[in-house]
Amino acid sequence: MAEISLQGVTKSFGKTEVIHTTDITINDGEFVVMVGPSGCGKSTILRMIAGLETSTTGEIRIAGKRVNEVEPKDRNIAMVFQNYALYPHMSVYDNMAYGLKIRKLAKDDIERRVQRAAKILELGQYLKRKPRELSGGQRQRVAMGRAIVREPAAFLFDEPLSNLDAKLRVQMRLEIQKLHRELRTTSVYVTHDQVEAMTLANRMIVINAGVVEQIGAPLEVYDNPASLFVAGFIGSPSMNFLPGLRSGDGVEVGEGLVVPLPPEIRGSAGEQVTVGVRPEHFVAGDGGGPRFKLRVDTVEALGADSLLHAGFNGSHLVVRIEGHSTPRAGSEFEVSVLPGKAYFFDTGTGKRLGA
Amino acid sequence: MVENRPVRDVLAHAVLITGVLLVAFPLWVTFVASTLTFEQIVTVPMPLWPGDHFLANYTQVLTAGSEKGSSAPVSTMLVNSLIMALSIATGKIAISILSAFAIVYFRFPGRSFFFWSVFVTLMLPVEVRIIPTFKVASDLGILNTHVGLALPLIASATATFLFRQFFMTIPDELAEAARIDGAGPVRFFIDVVLPLSKTHMAALFVILFIYGWNQYLWPLLITTSESMYTVVIGIKRMIAGGDASNEWHLIMATAMMALMPPALVVVLMQKWFVKGLVETEK
Numbered sequence A: 001m002a003e004i005s006l007q008g009v010t011k012s013f014g015k016t017e018v019i020h021t022t023d024i025t026i027n028d029g030e031f032v033v034m035v036g037p038s039g040c041g042k043s044t045i046l047r048m049i050a051g052l053e054t055s056t057t058g059e060i061r062i063a064g065k066r067v068n069e070v071e072p073k074d075r076n077i078a079m080v081f082q083n084y085a086l087y088p089h090m091s092v093y094d095n096m097a098y099g100l101k102i103r104k105l106a107k108d109d110i111e112r113r114v115q116r117a118a119k120i121l122e123l124g125q126y127l128k129r130k131p132r133e134l135s136g137g138q139r140q141r142v143a144m145g146r147a148i149v150r151e152p153a154a155f156l157f158d159e160p161l162s163n164l165d166a167k168l169r170v171q172m173r174l175e176i177q178k179l180h181r182e183l184r185t186t187s188v189y190v191t192h193d194q195v196e197a198m199t200l201a202n203r204m205i206v207i208n209a210g211v212v213e214q215i216g217a218p219l220e221v222y223d224n225p226a227s228l229f230v231a232g233f234i235g236s237p238s239m240n241f242l243p244g245l246r247s248g249d250g251v252e253v254g255e256g257l258v259v260p261l262p263p264e265i266r267g268s269a270g271e272q273v274t275v276g277v278r279p280e281h282f283v284a285g286d287g288g289g290p291r292f293k294l295r296v297d298t299v300e301a302l303g304a305d306s307l308l309h310a311g312f313n314g315s316h317l318v319v320r321i322e323g324h325s326t327p328r329a330g331s332e333f334e335v336s337v338l339p340g341k342a343y344f345f346d347t348g349t350g351k352r353l354g355a
Numbered sequence B: 001m002v003e004n005r006p007v008r009d010v011l012a013h014a015v016l017i018t019g020v021l022l023v024a025f026p027l028w029v030t031f032v033a034s035t036l037t038f039e040q041i042v043t044v045p046m047p048l049w050p051g052d053h054f055l056a057n058y059t060q061v062l063t064a065g066s067e068k069g070s071s072a073p074v075s076t077m078l079v080n081s082l083i084m085a086l087s088i089a090t091g092k093i094a095i096s097i098l099s100a101f102a103i104v105y106f107r108f109p110g111r112s113f114f115f116w117s118v119f120v121t122l123m124l125p126v127e128v129r130i131i132p133t134f135k136v137a138s139d140l141g142i143l144n145t146h147v148g149l150a151l152p153l154i155a156s157a158t159a160t161f162l163f164r165q166f167f168m169t170i171p172d173e174l175a176e177a178a179r180i181d182g183a184g185p186v187r188f189f190i191d192v193v194l195p196l197s198k199t200h201m202a203a204l205f206v207i208l209f210i211y212g213w214n215q216y217l218w219p220l221l222i223t224t225s226e227s228m229y230t231v232v233i234g235i236k237r238m239i240a241g242g243d244a245s246n247e248w249h250l251i252m253a254t255a256m257m258a259l260m261p262p263a264l265v266v267v268l269m270q271k272w273f274v275k276g277l278v279e280t281e282k
C-alpha cells in the first residue's frame, strides 16, 4: 500500500500541453476517482502514474519514492485496462500467473495467489478457459485478478467498466467496492461516468481540459462545486444555469426576477454573475426562495418524481418535482428555489463566488 | 443451395467437372507417361492407361538419374530442393517476423525510412537483381552450395509487410500489460507475439515453401555441379536436346516427384493455412 503524489506534473505531446500543472496527493488505502469528459487527460495522468507515459515536467512519487525514471514493472502498481488486454492465447490461470512467473515467484506461491484471487472474484471454475470463451464481465474480472495477484501498492483502473452493458456495470461496480473494502489497496480509477465516480470514490478529482478543477469527497463536490464546469458535470440532470447581471444586492436573471446574493459573497461578485440551481432544489409553489413562473414544455414522469422541461428567459430549465403533483405540458407552473440552494458563479472566470 | 433447380444443378456440375478434368488431365498424362517405356510414349496415339514400368522408371530416376542430359539421381535433387525450400521458408519467416517486430514495437531513428526501404524492395524481385546478386554470391564463394541457393532469396518484403500489418492489429494495451507484468521486449516477443502469430506463420510457410520449391531462374544460374541441382533444374537439364533424344518416361517420373512435396505441404497444413488467412483470434 502506498501514497501516490504528483507535484507540478505537466504533459505535452509535441508542442501541445495536454496536462497543465497538476498537484495531486492520493493517500494510502484511498479510492480516488478521476472523472471528466472525454479527452480531458484522465488516461494520460493515469498512464504517467503507471509509467507508460513520461511526464514532461514535475515529480511523481509512489510510497514516497520518486518514480519518474522507474520502469512500470518496478513501480509496484497494477493496471486494469478498458479493453481488458488479456493475453488471448493464455488460459485464465496463465493470464493471472504470467507476471508472477516473470518475477520468478515460487510455484506454490503463484498457485496460492491465483487461487485466492479466483476465489475473491469467483473465477474458480473458469481457470482453464481462454479469454475468448468468457463473457465481458468475466474477462473484466480476470483483468482484475491479474492485478490482484500482484499484491501491488496501488491499483490503476482505466475505465474498466465502459465495455460492459448497464446492468453488468452496476454489478461490477459493487464488486469493485467490495474488493476495495477487503483489500484496502490504494486505487486510482478513471471514468467519465459520474455515477461511477459518485458511488466508488472516497475522493474524486474532476478534470477539465487538462486542468484539475476540484478535488474532494463526492458529496462535498456535489454540495460545493468550485466552478461552473464542476457544477454542470456532477449531478444528473445537470445544474441549471441562468446568466444574469448584478443588480443591487442581487442578480437579475431576466423577466424581472432578482435572485438575492448572500451577504458573504456580495463583495466578491462582479457585474456578470451566473446563477445555478440544481433540478432537485426546486419545489412546486412557494418554498421560500426566489419564485419562477414557468411555461412547461415537456414532462418526463419517472414515477417517484417528474422532470419538467421549461424555457426561462432564453435558457432551458430542468426542474425535478415530486411525482404526483405534475402539471401538464403547455401549462403555466410556479416553482421556487429552496432557501440557500442557489449557487453563484463569476460568468467570466467560471469560478464560484466565495469559494 | 436452398432452391432445388435440377437444370441449374446439372449445369453447375458440368462446368465444375469440366474444370476438374482440364486440370487433372495433364496430370494424368504425366502420371501415365511415367509408367510407360520410351517406345510406348512415342507411339501415336500414346496409351492413356498406366503401363507396367512404374517401379522400374521410378527406381531408375531415384537411384541413377537419366542417361542422357543430367545423370544426377533425382533423390539428391529432391533433398536439394527440400533444403532450399525449407531454408527459404523458415529463413524468410524468421527474418521478416523480427524486422516487423522491430518496426512496430520500437521507436528508433529512421524507423519509417527502414520500413519504406524494405517496402520498396517489393518492386525488386530476384529476376530484376539477378546479375548483381550473382556477382555477390560468386564473390562470397557460395555458388554451388545450399547456402547460395537459399540465402539470396531469404530477405522478404512481403512477409515483413504482412507481419507488420498483423502486429498493428494487436492492441497496444497488450504490450503495455506485458510491460507492467515485467516482460521485456524479448519475453513479450516469445511469450505473446510468437504464439499469436502461429497461424500467420503457418500460412506463410505454405506459400513460401512452394515459392522456394518452384524457384527456377536463380538455381539455374548458380548450380553448375550436378550434385547441387534442385529437382526443377533437374527436369530442365534432362530435356537436353531434340524430341527423340529425351527420355520422356524418366522426365515424367521426375516431374511427378517434383509435384509431390508442395502438394503434401498444402494438404497437411491446409487447416492451418485457411485459419491463417481468415482467423481473428485476438
Ligand SMILES: Nc1ncnc2c1ncn2[C@@H]1O[C@H](COP(=O)(O)OP(=O)(O)OP(=O)(O)O)[C@@H](O)[C@H]1O
Pocket: A013, A018, A036, A037, A038, A039, A040, A041, A042, A043, A044, A045, A192
Ligand atoms: N500519444 C498521443 N499523442 C498526441 N496526443 C495525445 C496522445 N495521447 C493522448 N493525446 C491527447 O491528449 C488528450 C488527453 O487524452 P486522454 O487519453 O488522457 O483523454 P481521456 O480523458 O482519457 O479521454 P477518454 O475519456 O476519451 O479516454 C487528448 O486531447 C488526446 O488527443
Ligand SMILES: [Mg+2]
Pocket: A042, A043, A044, A158, A159
Ligand atoms: Mg481514456
